[in-house]
């Protein structure tokens with residue numbers, strides 16, 4: 001690995017112009033409510049009230065309940081079947097639930113009403129309910145709403161919808177405000193702290209993270225704000241920030257040594273950090289990470305990986321696995337291929353990579369079975385059946401729950417792929 005960060009032009013080739021197989025059919029994905037699991041850990045004085053059915057309550061309890069060590073910061077207000085005439089009652093009921101909750105939990109500063117997909121919930125106007133409740137409880141508590149519905153969405157869109165709902169309430173910076181940088185997307189606190197230290201060493205002191213850890217630390221944004229996406233699934237949030245005048249910094253995502261270097265450099269270059277200073281500051285972490293990733297490469301090089309569409313992290317992950325670990329990409333499926341946000345990633349993928357967008361699960365299972373890859377990245381619903389057919393799998397959702405961004409996590413990310421392969425080898429021995 002070079003000691004300096006190579007800079008690459010997004011229009012330079014790879015899969016920039018590659019054809020994409022577009023599929024529409026049955027899908028096997030979680031809904032956006034899943035995002036509450038990591039969002040509630042990030043914004044520490046927020047509460048997520050799902051307005052949904054018993055199914056939503058079960059999902060939230062079983063997926064997130066096991067991770068609770070203190071009093072939970074999410075719950076479900078169950079809306080039973082009602083006709084339109086019953087909607088007034090539903091609003092009264094919602095007001096009652098929220099009032100009781102806020103009386104009991106005075107530490108809550110930001111309350112999200114999270115919509116879901118049952119028809120009785122769709123009929124409720126949650127944005128109006130949020131405005132009404134915000135007027136009642138402000139300035140102590142702000143109430144916002146977004147949808148975590150599973151209709152035609154995938155689970156990481158819950159975070160996108162949540163962050164997009166916060167953008168309109170971000171304070172406004174004037175045209176004469178100094179240039180600043182906003183890192184957008186939930187990162188584990190440990191990762192955020194590492195990046196904050198690196199930006200500081202680079203001399204960049206106007207860097208903020210969104211979402212903030214505390215609801216009253218909302219970043220100010222304006223025409224001099226540049227934002228750098230930390231996650232590839234934030235299309236609506238990016239659009240909302242652009243509508244407020246902020247400008248996106250184009251970059252690959254901070255997965256692996258190469259992705260992290262290019263992501264940091266994309267920001268540093270805009271803030272006039274000298275390249276040799278950048279290389280000096282990042283070198284210790286970069287070299288340490290490269291050595292750790294090289295150890296994982298011995299397990300993974302030449303192994304064939306197949307991605308089912310799930311987390312929207314597939315393209316950056318495929319780039320990392322192929323370029324830094326020598327893995328062969330059989331198929332890279334992603335729920336949505338945002339060509340603009342992924343331009344730098346696509347340019348780095350090996351030419352000829354099979355890309356697919358959307359899902360027709362039966363067709364894709366046929367392709368996967370025919371290819372017999374060494375490892376399959378997929379949702380929980382597909383993992384067990386594929387394991388029973390002798391295929392090794394990695395749960396896509398684990399990649400969202402685990403800190404994987406940045407130099408210090410690059411080898412851990414590689415290990416998430418090598419571990420199931422090693423386990424399979426041991427079982428076969």
Ligand code: SF4
Pocket residue numbers: 031032033052053055056057059115116117118148149150151
């Ligand atoms: S939002 Fe829809 S998909 Fe998600 S748990 Fe509720 S009913 Fe199921």
